[in-house]
Amino acid sequence: QVQLQESGPGLVKPSETLSLTCSVSGGSISGYYWSWIRQPPGKGLEWIGYIYSSGSATYSPSLKSRVTISVDTSKNQFSLKLYSVTAADTAVYYCARREYAAGIDVFDIWGQGTMVTVSS
């Protein structure tokens, strides 16, 4: 079955760029939407954005000015870049698949998550 795995640095300095990659295995990245969702320690879930396999992306308005999500279908991967990070961006970052078909719109498959700490 489809599995997702996040990878990237666990520590990022303030004002720098957070970069994460999600590798999709057990299925093709094509024909689906792929999302990033984060969870600060001890807090709830925040949707960052998603991208269709064609490259069309939609972002949360609150993060739109600092976020880029991209997709590489040849590698079956998609990526997150979050610019000018602060301590408030410290969180577990999850990648997830958005199932969107026939009235269904749900994040049905999630990666295990990766903790990113913003600190000097």
Added chain:
Amino acid sequence: DIQMTQSPSSLSASVGDRVTITCRASQRISDYLNWYQQKPGKAPEVLIYTASSLQSGVPSRFSGSGSGTDFTLTISSLEPEDFAIYYCQQSFSIPRTFGQGTRVEIK
């Protein structure tokens, strides 16, 4: 943004109890409402989508109902593995938003 408010924020229950969690949206979202379960140190997993459809592989003791602004997740008979945090999430508009979570603890 559509605000999702869950109640209660936490509850204590015993194995075998019937548990009900409520989620209210700040505006009407039809049935674009999903429920997730999250266990400590793990990613969320979908239980219910489109308000009342049971995700494949999820036990039938979980059920969802509601439409418009008010939704309910019910666990008919709590099992030990159900102690977790539950989140609702709307898929009606951008940005996608989640409730603050309901922690179900062992009494």
